[in-house]
Amino acid sequence: MSRTLRSEPFSASRILVTGATGYVGALIVASLLRDTNARIVCLTRAAHDRTALLAPIKEEWETQARYRWSAAVDARIEQVVLPNDLADVPNLAARLEGVDEIVHCAGCLDYYDVAKLQAVNVFYTAHLLVLAKHLKVKRFVYVSTAYSSGYQDQPTPEDLLTEPQGDPTQYTRTKREAERLVATSHVPFVVIRPSILIGTSDTGRYSGKRYGLYQQWMGLERLACDRYHEEFHTVAPRMPLNVLHQDSFCEAFKAAYRWIPHGAFMNLVSDPHCSPSMRDLWDMWFEVTRPARVYYYPTIDDVPMKSIHMRQRAYLTFAQVNLEIASHHWQFETGWIQQLRDNGLRFIDTTIDTVRICQDRFVRSSDQMQKYFSEHAHRFSQAARCIDIDPAQLQQQPAIATA
Ligand SMILES: NC(=O)c1ccc[n+]([C@@H]2O[C@H](COP(=O)([O-])OP(=O)(O)OC[C@H]3O[C@@H](n4cnc5c(N)ncnc54)[C@H](OP(=O)(O)O)[C@@H]3O)[C@@H](O)[C@H]2O)c1
Incomplete structure (x- = not known):
């Protein structure tokens, strides 16, 4: 895999985003609306109506863009409802024709519910990869976690992970398992591993849950x-x-989205020093x-x-x-974030x-x-x-x- 940034920025015209009703997903949708011209398809559970889906995205978009939400931005967002059984996700292919990228951000963070962790983090990812193949997407971006390595003595490599001595929780194990599914799927991919998100570096605004x-x-x-x-x-x-400000996450995600090559694993972490x-x-x-x-x-x-x-x-x-x-x-390898910073990324540690x-x-x-x-x-x-x-x-x- 190439260890250099892309020579041309990546672009897609219709991006399917999972987890958009959650904290990180809303940050990602707002960032993609801000930094691309793509249409965004949010794949959500049936319980979410459009107003509830858009509220946090709108707030984040207005903060990033520093001007008001418009009908034109609104019209770039579509909502598609998930089937009750996640195994039926590949059947959405006909409705999602034209989607050329998937950003998979849905995840379960409940450390104690092993069945749910496995169902959401592993099986949902597997079903989405089948969908990605049906759609022949240009890329599958998987939002993992900086802690997916489990307990290792050496710095977490920006690569496929080996099995650790142990895992702090089943959450980290299932995120690692999902990374492996993505990396071995033969779908072009990027894995982004953020550390723990906290509020913005300037005002402390935080829009996430009690994590x-x-x-x-x-x-x-x-x-x-x-x-x-x-x-x-x-x-x-x-x-x-290692904790990461949500504004730094958004800036780094936007840069990574454009410039990180296929097959890369990026540890999205603040400078450990x-x-x-x-x-x-x-x-x-x-x-x-x-x-x-x-x-x-x-x-x-x-x-x-x-x-x-x-x-x-x-x-x-x-x-x-x-x-x-x-x-x-x-400890983390930080090669990709360092390269993005060397190329002008504004990132507050x-x-x-x-x-x-x-x-x-x-x-x-x-x-x-x-x-x-x-x-x-x-x-x-x-x-x-x-x-x-x-x-x-x-x-x-x-x-x-x-x-
Ligand atoms: N927060 C952090 O600090 C952090 C750091 C590193 C990585 N991450 C990763 O970022 C991702 C999102 O985390 P978050 O903090 O945004 O969590 P969150 O606010 O709890 O959002 C989780 C998202 O996943 C969806 N989801 C959960 N279970 C689902 C299911 N059974 N079927 C379909 N959708 C389901 C949720 O949908 P509903 O709204 O319908 O429940 C929601 O959209 C996760 O993959 C996590 O590993 C988070």
């Missing part, structure tokens, strides 16, 4: 609305945590909630679950998988300061957090005292008071 960092912040918001926790116990790995760690993120959160003391443990198994406050115990249990993922040293913009917006727009400040600000100490627990000391540590 990634927002899942963490919402869990902490619930803890804060319950009471003031004078002390807090958690795990805060110092490994770089300036990525904050989970420890940085916790420290930043405690600047807001201001407990008197924070106990940081090396691993979740080191936390004395029985003696900490039951709501913190419940929170840590809920956040366990994400904390485990953050404890792994994820994620730093602790840009994540702060997102956290500030989250806190400002949370009624529960505002109530927390009005009820508890008088109890805030100057700054939380951070205590790093050494597992060797744990045996000798006195019983911890529950706040």
Whole structure:
């Protein structure tokens, strides 16, 4: 496979997009409307009417284009409803004649529903590849994840992945399996692997669901609305945590769409050298909630679950998988994003300061957090005292008071 960018930009005239009713799909549709002249066919489930489908796309388009949505833009979007059984997707070929590209962004992110992960991430992809062959599309773009490699010791290659030592969740396994289906299908393809998306780098605007960092912040918001926790116990790995601003994602997706050659796997990640760690993120959160003391443990198994406050115990249990993922040293090859940047891509890397913009917006727009400040600000100490627990000391540590 060529390791150089295309000499001519890619273009298609009728693009089928799956997952357009979701967060990333809406960003992609808005970006394609903005940067191509193609008609976009959104393949959605029957529950979505056109108004609901268009609302987030319109909002994103107006932000990117900086002018108002028009009837002409509206007319470029078609909606086609999925059959009840995803196995019938190839039967849509007659209705979709003229589609010359598929961007497959639908996916299941429910870590715990293995049957659904397999059905959506693997089988739906397989059925779409059959459709792609019927339609003789010029290209199949698969939106995977930067974490599809599973736990590996070396940097994630921009290539087909080998089987890892283990997977954090069945989500990563099914995304890797889907990548393999795409790459071995004989349909021209590009695989794009974004890391975890967060709000925009300039204002923190976020239009996604409670995934990634927002899942963490919402869990902490619930803890804060319950009471003031004078002390807090958690795990805060110092490994770089790759998260990606949604505006950077859109800019990189547009550039990749035009310039990445067939057969490429692109790790769409922020520069790992300036990525904050989970420890940085916790420290930043405690600047807001201001407990008197924070106990940081090396691993979740080191936390004395029985003696900490039951709501913190419940929170840590809920956040366990994400904390485990953050404890792994994820490394990525970044050849494609670097080439796009060298050729003029404007891409804002994620730093602790840009994540702060997102956290500030989250806190400002949370009624529960505002109530927390009005009820508890008088109890805030100057700054939380951070205590790093050494597992060797744990045996000798006195019983911890529950706040
Ligand atoms: N969010 C991130 O940070 C992130 C990062 C890297 C990669 N990704 C990838 O981006 C893709 C979209 O993620 P997202 O954050 O946008 O998730 P999302 O907001 O939950 O959207 C998921 C999309 O997939 C569709 N879908 C789910 N189950 C389906 C089914 N059984 N049949 C048909 N459509 C189904 C949903 O349709 P309904 O609206 O009808 O449910 C929705 O359009 C996923 O493939 C994910 O792996 C996301």
